[in-house]
Amino acid sequence: MKYISTRGQVAPIGFIDAVLMGLADDGGLLVPERLPQLSQDTLQQWQKLSYTELALEVFSLFMKADIPREDLKKLVDDSYGTFREEDVTPVRRIHDGLYVLELFHGPTFAFKDVALQFLGNLYSYISRRNNSIIHILGATSGDTGASAIEGVRGKEGIRICILHPHGKVSKVQELQMTTVDSANVLNLAVEGTFDDCQRIIKELFADVEFKHQYHLRAINSINIARILAQTVYYFYAYFRLVDQGVAGDKINFSVPTGNFGDIFAGYLAQKMGLPVNKLILATNENNILARFVNEGVYQPGEFRGTHSPSMDIQVASNFERYLFYLYGEDAAKVAALMAQFKADGRIAIEGEALARVQADFAAYSVENEACLDAIEGTHKHQGYLLDPHTACGVTAAAHLAAAGEVTVALSTAHPAKFDESIRLRGIRQTYPAQIEALFNKPQFQKVVGGSNEEIKAELLRFF
Numbered sequence: 001m002k003y004i005s006t007r008g009q010v011a012p013i014g015f016i017d018a019v020l021m022g023l024a025d026d027g028g029l030l031v032p033e034r035l036p037q038l039s040q041d042t043l044q045q046w047q048k049l050s051y052t053e054l055a056l057e058v059f060s061l062f063m064k065a066d067i068p069r070e071d072l073k074k075l076v077d078d079s080y081g082t083f084r085e086e087d088v089t090p091v092r093r094i095h096d097g098l099y100v101l102e103l104f105h106g107p108t109f110a111f112k113d114v115a116l117q118f119l120g121n122l123y124s125y126i127s128r129r130n131n132s133i134i135h136i137l138g139a140t141s142g143d144t145g146a147s148a149i150e151g152v153r154g155k156e157g158i159r160i161c162i163l164h165p166h167g168k169v170s171k172v173q174e175l176q177m178t179t180v181d182s183a184n185v186l187n188l189a190v191e192g193t194f195d196d197c198q199r200i201i202k203e204l205f206a207d208v209e210f211k212h213q214y215h216l217r218a219i220n221s222i223n224i225a226r227i228l229a230q231t232v233y234y235f236y237a238y239f240r241l242v243d244q245g246v247a248g249d250k251i252n253f254s255v256p257t258g259n260f261g262d263i264f265a266g267y268l269a270q271k272m273g274l275p276v277n278k279l280i281l282a283t284n285e286n287n288i289l290a291r292f293v294n295e296g297v298y299q300p301g302e303f304r305g306t307h308s309p310s311m312d313i314q315v316a317s318n319f320e321r322y323l324f325y326l327y328g329e330d331a332a333k334v335a336a337l338m339a340q341f342k343a344d345g346r347i348a349i350e351g352e353a354l355a356r357v358q359a360d361f362a363a364y365s366v367e368n369e370a371c372l373d374a375i376e377g378t379h380k381h382q383g384y385l386l387d388p389h390t391a392c393g394v395t396a397a398a399h400l401a402a403a404g405e406v407t408v409a410l411s412t413a414h415p416a417k418f419d420e421s422i423r424l425r426g427i428r429q430t431y432p433a434q435i436e437a438l439f440n441k442p443q444f445q446k447v448v449g450g451s452n453e454e455i456k457a458e459l460l461r462f463f
């Protein structure tokens with residue numbers, strides 16, 4: 001399998017080169033040259049596989065030309081061996097129409113671990129195999145940073161610098177990132193929003209000379225490995241519902257969305273042949289993506305601090321990957337649209353293209369109080385505690401799933417990570433021991449203003 005850029009100016013490259021390139025050198029994003037098409041027979045054979053067996057099959061489709069199967073198996077086993085549940089991503093029934101796919105049983109209690117445990121091990125593997133230097137630069141609204149740091153802390157040949165918006169992540173997220181006392185970890189707390197952090201790293205990656213000179217690598221979902229790893233649990237969830245005899249022909253997935261990575265993984269799974277009815281896109285009040293689906297206008301609005309801070313995102317990285325498929329893999333069209341977005345700050349579509357978007361996704365923007373209502377209601381009536389991001393997905397499903405449809409809501413974080421929001425409705429929870437332990441540890445982070453030059457200087461000192 002080769003990988004190409006959404007903007008068409010990168011010659012096809014193999015999987016390992018795609019991982020190392022991160023952001024495509026022409027400013028676009030890498031995607032598989034062609035998507036595998038799964039037959040009914042293959043889906044039937046996969047039905048009985050464990051999570052790790054399934055991951056190995058899916059990964060093989062995309063990576064087998066670059067990584068021998070026994071090495072890939074070891075990477076998969078090591079990555080998912082750190083999860084607290086044997087099932088890795090178990091599915092729980094909330095009621096007949098609603099199931100929750102728990103993606104938070106990894107080391108940092110968020111769905112990011114599913115891809116980042118793998119990517120951390122993969123970087124280690126590449127570093128050993130190619131004797132290459134891995135300097136990771138990432139931006140986070142809280143979960144990616146903690147997960148990426150956990151994936152590579154103390155690993156030889158790897159250094160990681162993470163930018164997070166100062167004071168805009170939850171206390172547990174901040175502690176998870178900043179209590180890691182390791183010489184290969186640098187936390188920069190930027191005076192700004194997540195969008196500022198993401199813009200800075202993208203501009204630094206776009207400086208191809210700088211990127212190559214300092215061996216900069218990405219762990220955000222601009223890295224295609226992240227998306228591919230996240231497709232696995234859509235298949236796994238579907239198979240578990242089939243086991244329980246509730247899947248019918250097709251099921252809905254409801255996905256809390258910020259950077260458009262997680263739902264884009266579901267979109268790819270569907271394009272590969274997974275029987276999906278509706279892909280429900282849930283946003284919080286930072287609702288650029290819901291407005292795009294419902295009105296056809298992609299334009300950042302005013303930043304809102306919400307109860308689901310990890311989704312306080314205006315400019316969604318993976319949107320460009322979706323445009324590529326929306327316009328029939330026409331890279332010139334994508335390049336023109338992204339140039340227009342850079343110049344005008346908006347993209348507007350209508351007619352047939354908008355109809356295609358609305359066939360691909362149903363979207364709902366969840367207001368702050370509605371998010372808390374869902375947490376309180378589900379806790380009271382079903383005895384299940386949702387985190388605020390998951391609560392956005394559950395709320396969107398309640399609005400957009402039709403009677404008789406079955407929806408799997410992706411549960412992207414453990415509620416303990418967002419106790420500030422949950423307490424607002426008088427709910428008291430007990431922290432898992434690993435999270436409780438964080439409160440007694442010293443923190444290591446540097447607050448920075450956030451100009452590109454300042455960040456560059458920090459990187460040069462660190463790398």
Ligand SMILES: Cc1ncc(COP(=O)(O)O)c(C=O)c1O
Pocket residue numbers: 110111142143144221256257258259260261262263310311389390412413
């Ligand atoms: C807990 C949580 N839920 C949902 C999301 C949204 O995922 P994505 O950015 O892949 O759309 C994020 C991060 O963005 C997150 O950390």
Ligand SMILES: N[C@@H](CCOP(=O)(O)O)C(=O)O
Pocket residue numbers: 139140141142143144145219220221222258259261310311317
């Ligand atoms: N919510 C994310 C934002 C970064 O998204 P990514 O999927 O591109 O890494 C976070 O927790 O950092």
